[in-house]
Amino acid sequence: MIPLPAPEATRLTVAPMMDWTDRHCRVFHRLLAPNARLYTEMVHAQAVIHGDRDRLLGFDPIEHPVALQLGGSDPAHLAEASRIGADWGYDEINLNVGCPSDRVQAGRFGACLMREPRLVAECVAAMAAASPVPVTVKCRLGVDEMEDYEVFLAFVDTVAAAGCGLFVVHARKAWLQGLSPKENREIPPLRYDWVHRLKRERPKLRILLNGGLATVEDAVAALDHVDGVMIGRAAYHEPYRLHLMDQAMFAPGAPPRDRAELLRSLRPYIESQRARGVALKHVSRHLLGLFHGQPGGRAFRQVISEGAPRPGAGWELIEQALAMTTRAGRAA
Structure with a gap:
């Protein structure tokens, strides 16, 4: 397993958001939050291999530390895309196992992969073997009728054994049919207790909490239970709040900038x-x-x-x- 960054480097992260967290957005977020870890929009492994890499992978040096999020389910393709991403200078390669959209499911990647922990483990193992930077996973608590914490824990254990030392957990399960991606971010109930328990029971893993953390107070309080937080739409729709979170976590008591x-x-x-x-x-x-x-x-x-x-x-x-x-x- 490739060593993870220092704990403070993943205390505050900004979620990958399709059509939003492009390179311009990330530069803006970096100025607001000098200590946050930034993530790209999800890019499919095949696009990385065959597409316009400057358009898909280019970023400004000010964005560091920045992670490339990949989608896909073919270990060989993901390994090649991970190697390319590392060559382009990304600090982390993250595998998306949480997106519930119909288009993603049709391509057999995203949240539907939570039903296939062994395949996810094969992907992670291939990615870790090809990448000199950490390989991480962003996942849900489960999908559809999956309501058993032990099943979720088994998924994490299987993937961790393949070389993943950091999990970003969106603390909701996903419904693969009947709910839109937006509804999947709002309707399934948040289960922070599952994520807190995961950290208690697997203290050697780096666990980041995602989902519903809309205020500075919520984000700071979460650090009592997990290693870091990932902020999504709150950081985008109210970007000054991201600045306040960075201040609260890394310079408590210091006045925020105008x-x-x-x-x-x-x-x-x-x-x-x-x-x-x-x-x-x-x-x-x-x-x-x-x-x-x-x-x-x-x-x-x-x-x-x-x-x-x-x-x-x-x-x-x-x-x-x-x-x-x-x-x-x-x-x-």
């Missing part, structure tokens, strides 16, 4: 991307929630949403949005 100050630290990146021909809208879509719940937050979103798609839009639009936010906040 939202506008954080945003202005993104200016060099935005201008470098514009110089490469990247439209502002591809970066700015990840910024819309920064002033969520604040006076002027609606004005901020409106200025960016309406202006970023226009040809030639650049940093000046961000400054305009900040100015409008300030004015709206004073008037509130």
Whole structure:
């Protein structure tokens, strides 16, 4: 088993989210949370092997530490994709065994693999043999009628024996039929007790808790029971909350940075991307929630949403949005 990163390196992580956690989003999240571990969107192993690697795998050095999440169920393909990912400089290769979407199931990967622990173990063993960086797994508690903690524990034990020392556990099971991916994130009940018990019974494994951790207090309290937390939609829709979590976990008592100050630290990146021909809208879509719940937050979103798609839009639009936010906040 390849040694895992230091425990503090996985205390706070940002979930892989399809169509959201692209390279622009990850750079923004890195500025908000200097100590967090970032994850790519899930990329299928076949796409890594045969696709446009610069588009699929490219990332900015500021993103480190960053993990590549892979999908697939063929050990040889996953091994090759893991080797490629490590060659590209990723700090971790993560196997998705938790996504419940119909498209993923049709390809025989994601959450449906929880029914096949031996296959997952074969995949992990092949990936670990091919990769010089840690291979980890993101999973659920089970699928469909699976309601037995011992079955979940047996899955973890089987996969751990193949070389996986870190599990990110979404503390819900998944329904493979009848629920959408969104419903699968909300309807199956959270079972934090299963994840806490897993850590107690397998203390040598690194266990990260995912699911329902929406507040700073929730995230910090979870660290009393597990090694780390993974934050998903809360970090995306309200990104300043990610900054507050990073502060609470790594610099308790220190004052958080101002939202506008954080945003202005993104200016060099935005201008470098514009110089490469990247439209502002591809970066700015990840910024819309920064002033969520604040006076002027609606004005901020409106200025960016309406202006970023226009040809030639650049940093000046961000400054305009900040100015409008300030004015709206004073008037509130």
